[in-house]
Amino acid sequence: MRRVIKPAxxxxxxxxxxxxxxxxxxxxxxxxxxxxxxxxxDVEAYVGEKDLACHASKGRTKRTEIMYQSGGRWYVYLCYxxxxxxxxxxxxxxxxxxxxxxxxxxVSGPGRVTKRLSIDRKLNGALATRAAGLHxxxxxxxxxxxxxxxxxxxxVDYAGPVWAAKSWRFWIEG
DNA sequence: ACAAGGATACCT
DNA sequence: GGTATCCTTGTC
Numbered sequence: 001m002r003r004v005i006k007p008a009x010x011x012x013x014x015x016x017x018x019x020x021x022x023x024x025x026x027x028x029x030x031x032x033x034x035x036x037x038x039x040x041x042d043v044e045a046y047v048g049e050k051d052l053a054c055h056a057s058k059g060r061t062k063r064t065e066i067m068y069q070s071g072g073r074w075y076v077y078l079c080y081x082x083x084x085x086x087x088x089x090x091x092x093x094x095x096x097x098x099x100x101x102x103x104x105x106x107v108s109g110p111g112r113v114t115k116r117l118s119i120d121r122k123l124n125g126a127l128a129t130r131a132a133g134l135h136x137x138x139x140x141x142x143x144x145x146x147x148x149x150x151x152x153x154x155x156v157d158y159a160g161p162v163w164a165a166k167s168w169r170f171w172i173e174g
Numbered sequence: 175a176c177a178a179g180g181a182t183a184c185c186t
Numbered sequence: 187g188g189t190a191t192c193c194t195t196g197t198c
Contacts, residue, residue: 044193053193055182063182081179083194100193111194155193 005136007072007127015090015097019045020170022088022099023148026137029117030130036117039141042103042171044153046087049096051166053159056096066125067096074134076114076124083111084120088128102154103171143172 005025010018022043029036046054055077056064066075067089075087075098087098102110114120119134126132150167157164 046193055193058183061183077193078179078181080192080194081181083179085193087193102193109194153193158192 001138001140003138003140004130005128005138007070007129010071010088010090010128012071012092013090015045015047015099016168018090019043019099019168020148020150022101022136023170023172024139024141024143026139027101027104027117028130028135028137029119030133031118033118037137038104038107038113038117039139040101040103041105042101042108043169044100044102045097045168045170046100046153047097047168051159052163053153053156053166054096054098057159060096064096067098068094069125071097072128074123074126074128074132076119076121078121079111084114085110086114086117086119086123102169147173149173 022040025040027038049056056067060068070093071090073089075089077085079085086101089098091097101113104113107113107116128135150170152165153169
C-alpha cells in the first residue's frame with residue numbers, strides 16, 4: 001500500500017498529533033537529476049504565537065508569513081547562515097504552526113536532511129505536492145508501539161524554561 | 175570548545 | 187545602517 005499524502009491533510013488538525021503521525025511517512029524528492037525517498041524518523045512541533053520557540057512568536061512578518069497560510073506547504077529557512085531547515089506548515093490559515101523535519105531513517109540532524117534531499121529556500125512556500133518536487137507518501141508503515149519517544153525540542157533554550165521544556169519533539173527510537 | 179556563515183528583526 | 191541572535195554542523 002502506497003498512498004500520496006495531500007496538503008489538505010495538514011489543515012485543521014492538531015499539530016502535535018500530526019507531528020507524531022508524520023513519523024514513518026516518506027519524503028519524496030523529485031528533481032531533474034532523479035528521485036530520492038527517505039523515511040521521517042525525527043520531528044519537532046512549533047505551535048502558535050505564544051510558543052516562544054516558534055518563529056511566529058514575533059508575529060506576522062515577511063519571513064513568518066508562510067506559517068500563517070493553510071497547512072500542507074513547505075517552510076524552508078536558513079539557520080546560522082549555514083543550514084537549510086525543512087518545515088511543514090500545519091493548521092488552518094491564520095494560525096501559525098509547523099513541523100520541523102529533524103531526522104530521516106539514515107540521516108541525523110535537520111541540516112543534513114535538506115542536504116540529502118537537495119532542498120533549499122527555493123522550495124519555501126511551495127505546496128507539498130509532486131508537482132512542486134517534494135511531497136509525502138504513506139507506505140503504511142506504522143512505528144511499533146512503544147518505539148515512539150518524545151522529549152524537549154533541540155536548540156530552543158532562548159525560548160525560556162516553560163516553552164523550552166515542552167516535549168514537542170517526537171522520534172522513532174533506533 | 176568554537177568558527178563559519180547569512181538572513182532576520184529590532185533598534186538608532 | 188548597525189547589531190544581536192539564530193529550530194547547526196564539522197573541525198579543532
